[in-house]
Amino acid sequence: MVLGILFTVLVLLILFFLWVAAYDGNRFVTTEYTIREERLPKDVTIAFLTDLHDHAYGQDNERLLNAINTLSPDLILVGGDMINARRRHFSKKTTDFQNSLKLLQALSARYPVYHGDGNHEYRAFENGAVYRGLWDAYKNALKETDIHYLRNETCVLNGLNIAVTGFSMDLDYYRKFRERKFPEGYMDSLIGKRKNDCFHILLAHNPEYFPEYVGWDPDLVLSGHVHGGVMRLPRIGGVIAPSFRIFPHYDGGLFEEYGHRMILGRGLGMHSIPIRIFNPGELVCIRLHSGKNKPAGPDAGTGDTDVSGGRSVPETSDTDPSDKGRRI
Numbered sequence: 001m002v003l004g005i006l007f008t009v010l011v012l013l014i015l016f017f018l019w020v021a022a023y024d025g026n027r028f029v030t031t032e033y034t035i036r037e038e039r040l041p042k043d044v045t046i047a048f049l050t051d052l053h054d055h056a057y058g059q060d061n062e063r064l065l066n067a068i069n070t071l072s073p074d075l076i077l078v079g080g081d082m083i084n085a086r087r088r089h090f091s092k093k094t095t096d097f098q099n100s101l102k103l104l105q106a107l108s109a110r111y112p113v114y115h116g117d118g119n120h121e122y123r124a125f126e127n128g129a130v131y132r133g134l135w136d137a138y139k140n141a142l143k144e145t146d147i148h149y150l151r152n153e154t155c156v157l158n159g160l161n162i163a164v165t166g167f168s169m170d171l172d173y174y175r176k177f178r179e180r181k182f183p184e185g186y187m188d189s190l191i192g193k194r195k196n197d198c199f200h201i202l203l204a205h206n207p208e209y210f211p212e213y214v215g216w217d218p219d220l221v222l223s224g225h226v227h228g229g230v231m232r233l234p235r236i237g238g239v240i241a242p243s244f245r246i247f248p249h250y251d252g253g254l255f256e257e258y259g260h261r262m263i264l265g266r267g268l269g270m271h272s273i274p275i276r277i278f279n280p281g282e283l284v285c286i287r288l289h290s291g292k293n294k295p296a297g298p299d300a301g302t303g304d305t306d307v308s309g310g311r312s313v314p315e316t317s318d319t320d321p322s323d324k325g326r327r328i
């Protein structure tokens with residue numbers, strides 16, 4: 001009798017989590033942050049997407065594209081891992097990025113797009129033979145667009161006083177169960193010094209190295225990789241990182257530490273652990289307000305470079321409005 005009840009509860013729990021995984025794996029929220037920055041000559045809206053892993057929200061990623069268009073961004077920043085570099089799937093060498101590519105093509109026809117490396121792009125680049133030309137196929141497809149690919153490169157955005165650097169660290173720093181510090185001068189050797197006269201954004205895929213990034217002194221770090229911790233628990237946050245770190249400190253959201261700030265996107269797709277539980281995909285919107293136009297409302301900052309916000313809203317208005325503002 002007792003065993004029968006326990007078995008029934010277990011089956012119901014499994015069914016519930018399967019339903020949540022299927023539901024959260026096919027939806028996303030938009031999280032907005034507001035940053036007031038006196039060095040900017042005008043207001044700038046950035047749409048930041050990361051870790052799509054070739055996932056599709058509707059035909060040709062139409063739902064995601066619509067949500068980005070609704071934000072009216074001035075530019076798009078991509079945090080990497082748009083492709084899937086998987087050895088066991090290398091026979092699909094030209095199909096592991098088609099959904100991402102269609103989205104990026106549509107975005108680049110309308111907005112400036114700056115694309116940084118994730119570990120998937122970088123390892124496909126470093127191991128061309130192992131992944132059977134995946135990187136070359138992706139690179140050649142992107143060449144047909146106006147996308148700026150920033151692999152240890154910097155772009156200064158004319159008229160905006162913003163610089164964007166894509167930082168690609170050695171794959172050794174992504175190894176599981178292992179922490180390494182950067183050697184002295186490591187970031188400078190790859191990307192040079194930051195531009196002091198600009199608001200300088202660092203696209204750095206792996207958030208675990210945020211304490212190292214601050215030594216380079218970026219104004220804002222944009223990161224991804226952790227997928228929100230795969231499953232999110234109330235008050236605790238993400239459960240597991242790709243490095244298999246349990247309850248990772250850097251799991252998603254805004255981090256202000258060491259006098260610097262990082263916005264860590266929870267990602268839009270799935271990979272190593274192909275589920276999302278209580279953890280829908282996330283599109284990040286960053287509203288940079290020039291000091292001349294103080295933003296109104298509850299998100300308004302109070303200092304010269306204040307940052308605030310972090311409220312997530314669901315993709316469609318038919319979702320329970322109580323979801324707004326909740327961080328799970």
Ligand SMILES: [Fe+2]
Pocket residue numbers: 051081118119120205224225226
């Ligand atoms: Fe990643």
